[in-house]
Amino acid sequence: GEDVEQSLFLSVREGDSSVINCTYTDSSSTYLYWYKQEPGAGLQLLTYIFSNMDMKQDQRLTVLLNKKDKHLSLRIADTQTGDSAIYFCAESRDNAGNMLTFGGGTRLMVKP
Amino acid sequence: DTAVSQTPKYLVTQMGNDKSIKCEQNLGHDTMYWYKQDSKKFLKIMFSYNNKELIINETVPNRFSPKSPDKAHLNLHINSLELGDSAVYFCASSPSGTARNYGYTFGSGTRLTVV
Secondary structure: OOOEEEOOEEEEEOOOOEEEEEEEOOOOEEEEEEEEEOOOOOEEEEEEEEOOOOEEEEOOEEEEEEOOOOEEEEEEOOOOHHHOEEEEEEEEEHHHOOOEEEOOOEEEEEEO | OOOEEEEOOEEEEOOOOOEEEEEEEOOOOOEEEEEEEOOOOOEEEEEEEOOOOEEEOOOOOOOEEEEOOOOOEOEEEEOOOOHHHOEEEEEEEEOOHHHHHHOOEEOOOEEEEEO
């Protein structure tokens, strides 16, 4: 959506790190999420971060949040071909109930 | 056991027809949703529904109507289908309140093609 923006495409080599970026506009965002969508499948929740945190690490995934700049990133260490997918960031706000607003998705291509 | 299941997975139909897509969740979640994903993979909320409240995205045509027979089901009924309705429709569910950090659980989608 217009409120959440991502770059469309990222290509990396297997074994490199991938960094997928996301910007959002609403400062009342309380939770921010990263979802992964493989071809022909639904969206799978990868990780989330609460707005009072600036970093979260979960195995190969590192999420960084710069609340001042309203910038969220997902770093995937040692990227594998199985990581090739579309990655969506999403935000939820206290004044929007449980509804999530999604970015347009970043297509990650991992080359052998 | 599939947590959020949608049927059918594929639906091809002619313009002007009326069709329904079914969704069921066995997670005990309070809230269910329908999202539309267009050909550019852009996801837009259509409806949010729990026991008490239906929230409709104002951009959704009134040809689309959610129907919830009980807490575990939220079906999507579409009247007078148009070519522009072709998309992948995702159902999702979530807990409410303090469990928001778990985000949504999505179904695997229904690819609707209107010809």
